[in-house]
Amino acid sequence: MQLIETIRQDLAKIREKRPLVHSITNLVVMNETANAILCLGALPIMAHAKEEVEEMVAMAGALVLNIGTLEPDWIDAMELAGRRANELGIPVILDPVGAGATKLRTDSSKRLMENVKISIVRGNAAEVATLAGLSSEIRGVESISASGMTGTAAREFAAAFKCTVAITGVTDIVSDGKNTARISNGHAMMGKVVGTGCISNVIIASFAAVEPDPFIAATGGLVAFGIAGEMAAKEAPEKPGTFHTELYNALYALDSTTLARLARVDVSTEGGS
Amino acid sequence: MQLIETIRQDLAKIREKRPLVHSITNLVVMNETANAILCLGALPIMAHAKEEVEEMVAMAGALVLNIGTLEPDWIDAMELAGRRANELGIPVILDPVGAGATKLRTDSSKRLMENVKISIVRGNAAEVATLAGLSSEIRGVESISASGMTGTAAREFAAAFKCTVAITGVTDIVSDGKNTARISNGHAMMGKVVGTGCISNVIIASFAAVEPDPFIAATGGLVAFGIAGEMAAKEAPEKPGTFHTELYNALYALDSTTLARLARVDVSTEGGS
Amino acid sequence: MQLIETIRQDLAKIREKRPLVHSITNLVVMNETANAILCLGALPIMAHAKEEVEEMVAMAGALVLNIGTLEPDWIDAMELAGRRANELGIPVILDPVGAGATKLRTDSSKRLMENVKISIVRGNAAEVATLAGLSSEIRGVESISASGMTGTAAREFAAAFKCTVAITGVTDIVSDGKNTARISNGHAMMGKVVGTGCISNVIIASFAAVEPDPFIAATGGLVAFGIAGEMAAKEAPEKPGTFHTELYNALYALDSTTLARLARVDVSTEGGS
Numbered sequence: 001m002q003l004i005e006t007i008r009q010d011l012a013k014i015r016e017k018r019p020l021v022h023s024i025t026n027l028v029v030m031n032e033t034a035n036a037i038l039c040l041g042a043l044p045i046m047a048h049a050k051e052e053v054e055e056m057v058a059m060a061g062a063l064v065l066n067i068g069t070l071e072p073d074w075i076d077a078m079e080l081a082g083r084r085a086n087e088l089g090i091p092v093i094l095d096p097v098g099a100g101a102t103k104l105r106t107d108s109s110k111r112l113m114e115n116v117k118i119s120i121v122r123g124n125a126a127e128v129a130t131l132a133g134l135s136s137e138i139r140g141v142e143s144i145s146a147s148g149m150t151g152t153a154a155r156e157f158a159a160a161f162k163c164t165v166a167i168t169g170v171t172d173i174v175s176d177g178k179n180t181a182r183i184s185n186g187h188a189m190m191g192k193v194v195g196t197g198c199i200s201n202v203i204i205a206s207f208a209a210v211e212p213d214p215f216i217a218a219t220g221g222l223v224a225f226g227i228a229g230e231m232a233a234k235e236a237p238e239k240p241g242t243f244h245t246e247l248y249n250a251l252y253a254l255d256s257t258t259l260a261r262l263a264r265v266d267v268s269t270e271g272g273s
Numbered sequence: 274m275q276l277i278e279t280i281r282q283d284l285a286k287i288r289e290k291r292p293l294v295h296s297i298t299n300l301v302v303m304n305e306t307a308n309a310i311l312c313l314g315a316l317p318i319m320a321h322a323k324e325e326v327e328e329m330v331a332m333a334g335a336l337v338l339n340i341g342t343l344e345p346d347w348i349d350a351m352e353l354a355g356r357r358a359n360e361l362g363i364p365v366i367l368d369p370v371g372a373g374a375t376k377l378r379t380d381s382s383k384r385l386m387e388n389v390k391i392s393i394v395r396g397n398a399a400e401v402a403t404l405a406g407l408s409s410e411i412r413g414v415e416s417i418s419a420s421g422m423t424g425t426a427a428r429e430f431a432a433a434f435k436c437t438v439a440i441t442g443v444t445d446i447v448s449d450g451k452n453t454a455r456i457s458n459g460h461a462m463m464g465k466v467v468g469t470g471c472i473s474n475v476i477i478a479s480f481a482a483v484e485p486d487p488f489i490a491a492t493g494g495l496v497a498f499g500i501a502g503e504m505a506a507k508e509a510p511e512k513p514g515t516f517h518t519e520l521y522n523a524l525y526a527l528d529s530t531t532l533a534r535l536a537r538v539d540v541s542t543e544g545g546s
Numbered sequence: 547m548q549l550i551e552t553i554r555q556d557l558a559k560i561r562e563k564r565p566l567v568h569s570i571t572n573l574v575v576m577n578e579t580a581n582a583i584l585c586l587g588a589l590p591i592m593a594h595a596k597e598e599v600e601e602m603v604a605m606a607g608a609l610v611l612n613i614g615t616l617e618p619d620w621i622d623a624m625e626l627a628g629r630r631a632n633e634l635g636i637p638v639i640l641d642p643v644g645a646g647a648t649k650l651r652t653d654s655s656k657r658l659m660e661n662v663k664i665s666i667v668r669g670n671a672a673e674v675a676t677l678a679g680l681s682s683e684i685r686g687v688e689s690i691s692a693s694g695m696t697g698t699a700a701r702e703f704a705a706a707f708k709c710t711v712a713i714t715g716v717t718d719i720v721s722d723g724k725n726t727a728r729i730s731n732g733h734a735m736m737g738k739v740v741g742t743g744c745i746s747n748v749i750i751a752s753f754a755a756v757e758p759d760p761f762i763a764a765t766g767g768l769v770a771f772g773i774a775g776e777m778a779a780k781e782a783p784e785k786p787g788t789f790h791t792e793l794y795n796a797l798y799a800l801d802s803t804t805l806a807r808l809a810r811v812d813v814s815t816e817g818g819s
Contacts, residue, residue: 020686028303028319030615032576034740039786044740045644045686046574049617052650059647059685069303071322097319101332104325127324139332140318192525194307194317215289241521248787254737301592303578344595371591374605376588377598412605413566413591466796467580468589513585514794 003181004263007220008256009261010211015041016148019061019209021202024048024078026068026097029195029222036199040071040224042206053081054122061209063090064201065116067108068097068141082116091119091208091217095201098141099123100130113161119214120203121157122166125149132157143169151180155270164214168200172222176215177270183219184264185226192240195249200225203251217257227262229253277536280493282410283484283528288314292482293336293473294514297321297351299341299370302468306337309472313497316480321347326354332461334482336363337474338389340381341370341414348381355389363491364392364481365537370472371414371420373395373403386434391486394430395439395474398422398458405430416442424453428543437487441473450543456492457537458499460506465513466520473498501527502537549727550809553766554802555813556757561587565607565755567748570594570624572614572643575741579610582745585797586770588752594620599627607755609636609749613654614643614687621654628662637665637754637763641747644687645669646676659707665760668712668747670720671695678703691713697726701816711758714746716770722761723816729765731772732809733779738786739793746771749797764809773808774800 016238023033034044047056050073057063063085065078085092094116096109109131112118113120121128125146126136136146158165159177167173172183190196204221211217226255231253232246293316296306307317320329323346330336336358339352358365367389369382382404385391394401398419399409405426409419424446431438432450440446445456463469477494484490504526505519566589569579580590593602596619603609609631611624630640640662642655655677660662665676671692672682678699682692697719704711705723713719718729736742750767757763777799778792 016813018685022686026319027300027573028307031578031740032304034574035786035790036742043686043688045647046572046615047644047648049613051618052616052648055650056686061461069321070325074326098320101318102320102325104322104328133648139291140295140316140329142316162572192311194304194311238525239522240308240525241518244308244521245518245787245791248790249785252784252786273362287647300573301753303755305577342592342594345596371593374591375593375598375601377595377601395597412564413568413589413602415589465584467577494586511798512795513798514791517581517794518791 013210022060023064025066029198033202054084057081063207066095099127100138120164166218174218181219187229187232192228286483293464294338295333298339302471306475327357330354335478340369367391373411393437439491447491456494460502463502463508559756568606569610571612575744584803600630603627608751612641640664645673646684664708712764720764727765733775735779
């Protein structure tokens, strides 16, 4: 499949070019996401002061906005960095963590969607459903139920918001409004470690830093991270502490042969072949 | 013993109900405490913005207030969340980290004790002694000495402040002013990893989310975590890095049979049987 | 060599006296640096509120200022804590993370150098070159190139700023303007884990808390940490997750015999031995 070949090349490009991935993210996962970026082969930078985010993002290959432990000042910084990234053509990945759980989270997510051109929205079903105006149930930041976040709904969301959307769950769904991918990679142990959703954002961002098509970047990121999860689970079944450690080993060890061998993606194209 | 049987049932309830544990905590242990909650079987949420804490805590089964890297704004948020939890009957666990080390920490702890009905205070001997007005010596956040924090002092503290107090150390002491438990579980390696005190808070909070009696919740949490520490130390004696990883594995693996077999608790009741 | 013998004694002193190391540091490495301090044998404290830093630092044996995720309020707190440390004769270690990458970072580093008497500056070549007014290239916080940060430049920097400078890289360089050490300890895997630079700061600070000569403290810290890196790499070659865990095990296990056996330091003295 051409898609997998492109993803393989993107992985090689990340390691060759070492793009800087700038994250304005939550306090819970800073170290973990930075290490994931480094293990994959890109370079992490965390910077959130309004006084410097515009200057810092200008050096980056991609920008990640994650509202997991948001404060108003941080959202302001995200907006500043996002607008500057837009000016420079740098892709912006948004994780609307906990949208639907509190008004602040829902409003902040919508504000960022309105004021910044988001390249890729990555969330769980409840968070994306909230942004789509559908009903959902969320416990803290955990999706409990979200009615109707099917592939069709993802495609409609992407078309309406003119972005790529990546909804992670047992099967991940990525859509850019025209193409829709269903990714079966990943492992249940990934739900036993805090911040694997946040790590998926930065892996996607690392791909987006070298891959101009956001649909391919999001699909590539989720395939790569899903396979890393499978590799880690082989080393540490039912041991979340050890699994967490093995996840970094796997991101570092992941090579393009393994990626091609283990990738499980189905793509459908609207109106297409 | 009936107490152990209740603790076993509470552990099962945590895993069945998956209560949300809301923490407003320090920047050093956010990831670690969130992972501990998840490994035990509950769901973590970290949220500290004044704009959302009242809404977030309303979904939670317990609230943890931890002043380890306090700022005035965060204490305000703790008070807001704590008052709302009180209105809704949600138990509040306070860790007065470093009370006695600086005026800000002592004052903030006292302010939270006064303005929020605290269900369980969890601290080391020096921190609790400070709140009790006794002399103590603390190096940063490490208790060096605390005169008189015996079981009797714990019982008097609990009676005076109308709360349950849990003082962790070589032997942990829990008292609600009437019942006093001495828990001998735990392992010296727990002192070689940063944040094990903070993890004990969230394990206690997970129990408090399903157990209405704070004395049982605090005792259950410390027994469960102490046993997890013993299990981890078996896998990684004298290796703090590996021990840290094994602690999460142990919290995840801990079952009610092991809990009953390894629990070491003595309870005395004032005026009682 | 007398230097190695002194470093050995300093390591023993850290474990005997357990000095408090106060860090005002970035949000990415708080847990990791605190655990490194604890594993080495000292006691960590993180406190950044302007209301308490002066009181907290008064208890400490050393103060670490690290601008990795700086905000203006944090820089103010760093300056307050630094000035108080100066009054009390407590050594201050500065890591100008990302100086050269943004104006905020360059200006904040220079401001701290001007307003606080810094005992030891620890950075990568690009960061130190920026402070020295030399040209450099930095990607986020990663040194890409820095012209002329040779041993001679380090010596001149130290002489000009009246401090000790420690420049970490493949070979670490430490100079106090008179003596210059080249340290060949360390391992390439240390570059595969986020925050090893930050950990080197706190190991140096732990030595500075017991060793009055900053040149010896900086050299000792880098030798000790470099050897720990070598020990960890033996356990986990090419596995950054496991290597990270083993780094803490190694800091804990490091003994003075191993230190003396593996230390690789060359010292040259201006005007000669």
